Amino acid sequence: MTEIVLEGHFDATDRAVDEFPLLPFEVPPGTTRLHVRYQVSRQLSGDKVGWQEGNIVDVGLFDSRGAEFLTARGFRGWSGTARQEFTIAADEATPGYLPGPIQPGTWHVVLGLYQLAPEGCDYRVVVTLEEQDAGCKMQDAGSKERGAKDGPRWYRGDLHAHTWHSDGSAPLGDLVAAARAQGLDFVAVTEHNTISHLPLLPAHTTPDLLLIPGVEITTYHGHANVWPIDDFVEFRCWSDEQMARVREAVRAREALFSINHPKDGGPPWEFGDLFEPDCIEVWCSPWIVSNYQALAVWDAQLRRGRRITAVGGSDKHQGPFTGTLGWYEVGNPCTWVYADALSVETIIAGLRAGRVFISEGPAGPRLELAAEAEGQRATMGDELCLPSGAHLRLRCRVQGGAGNLLRLVSAQGIREAPIPDDDFIHECWVVVSGDTYWRAEVIEPPEAPLDEEPAALMAKALSNPIYVKATP
Ligand SMILES: [Zn+2]
Ligand SMILES: [Zn+2]
Structure with a gap:
């Protein structure tokens, strides 16, 4: 057994240069097991950021195949501040880390300098290397078919959930049990x-419940979900330029990039406006948790002419499933995607196309928006090209929303209609006058004027837009 101690000090000057410093160490041939334990001075948990003076330092690991920005072929895991120690061997690893061969060569512990105390941070990392004659069992990745074809329809799910592979407190099986109890068709697991x-994931995917492989890029300046993934996605970003490169790499892999919870306490998105995301998480955890701010962020992008799909995510950090569903639960909110079948490819295609609405839970309300003009028909995500002055018919169907208010929102104004019953169809005509979009909201009748009190907006369901391009 060999023990390697890595010690040192980081302060604000170091953090300004690199928020994710690498600590190299050598792994000799014959090593079969590796244990990492770390301590920092004045250590705080991650939830104290900005609230208390002290050090918040995350941890992760790269093996000898490399730790380069974007590629990082040697990525072996990340645990943030959720764990003080972890183990990797050929056939097992602490959740959050990848089991597999312990290649000899130069490995790196990565520290994430989330917050530093004014005097800086003393760190001590102890790496223990073991040689033992352990049999190298193959990982059983399962062989069940992913998803099942079930024809074109609305599929309901959750695009944002955690297990104990990051900072959730229960295994994947508990998340799956809760999702099944909610009647969901899909869940993206985004550690x-x-x-x-x-x-x-494949072993837990069944014909009636699809698990979408994802990751939550978690930086100290904002979070973003990426789905689907099959490998490491870079997260060591603290500049707009770095994040733009990650965005391009995600696009090259034909995955979707979704800005998460852009609202107070989200934490918010602080990167600049260099690139368009594919999606924005307009509704994260129960609506009342400042989601009106995320809705405003998305609406501002729509007004600039951008086309970004609004999605929802519970951000559930699953605890043990007891058979009882809570308020902060997977599926609350629920993202509905119209797809040809239940598979990763078709759900991603539906998200990319914007055929999506969000409801407060799997029971609804259901909200569908369509439009028609001059022989053209459109549904959510589509574009209509129409001459200025054309008459556009909007048609909205709300199921399970009685007693609420329907709002049709555009860059050119808002129309409202009370929802008298649980299967309500509303139609209206608008005149095309310039490029715009139309989207629908089901909200509780507000207790204060929304232009004066935006926080008074209590959403029950949100549609994606139909885009209108006006021709002269
Ligand atoms: Zn997040
Ligand atoms: Zn999250």
Whole structure:
């Protein structure tokens, strides 16, 4: 057994240069097991950021195949501040880390300098290397077919959930049990920065419940979900330029990039406006948690002419499933995607096309928006090209929304209609006058004027837009 101690000090000057410093160490041939334990001075948990003086330092690991920006072929896992120690061996690893061969060569512990105390941070990392004659069992990744063809329809799911592979407190099986109890068709498992959950997903995917492999890029300046993934996604970003490169790499892999919870406490998105995301998480956890701010962020992008799909995510950090569903639960909110079948490819295609609405839960309300003019028909995500002055018919159907208010929102104004019953169809005509979009909201009748009190907006369901391009 060999023990390697890595010690040192980081302060604000170091953090300004690199928020994710690498600590190299050598692994000799014959090593079969590796244990990492770390401590920092004045250590705080991640939820104290900005609230208390002290050090918040995350941890992760790269093996000898490399730790380069974007590629990082040696990525072996990340645990943020959720764990003080972890182990990797050929056939097992602490959740959040990837089991597999312990290649000899130069490995790196990565520290994430989330917050530093004014005097800086003393760190001590102890790496223990073991040689033992352990049999190298193959990982059983499962062989069940992903998803099942079930014809074109609305599929309901959750695009943002965690297990103990990052900072959730229960295994994947508990998340799956809760999702099944909610009647969901799909769940994206989006661990913070790590991919150790990916090998487990196929075995938990059944014809009636699809697990979408994802990751939550978790930086100190904002979070973003990426789906689907099959490998490491870079997260060591603290500049707009770095994040733009990650965005391009995600696009090259034909995956979707979704800005998460852009609202107070989200934490918010602080990167600049260099690139368009594919999606924005307009509704994260129960609506009342400041989601009106995320809705405003998305609406501002729509007004600039951008086409970004609004999605929802519970951000559930699953605890043990007791058979009782809670308020903060997977599926609350629920994202509905119109797809040809239940598979990763078709759900991603539906998201990309914007055929999506969000409701407060799997029971609804259901909200569908369509439009028609001059022989053209459109549904959510589509574009209509119409001459200025054309008459556009909007048609909205709300199921399960009685007693609420329907709002049709555009860059050119808002129309409202009370919803008298649980299967309500509303139609109206608008005149095309310039480029715009139309989207629908089901909200509780507001207790204060929304232009004066935006926080008074209590959403029950949100549609995606139909885009209108006006021709002269
Ligand atoms: Zn997040
Ligand atoms: Zn999350």
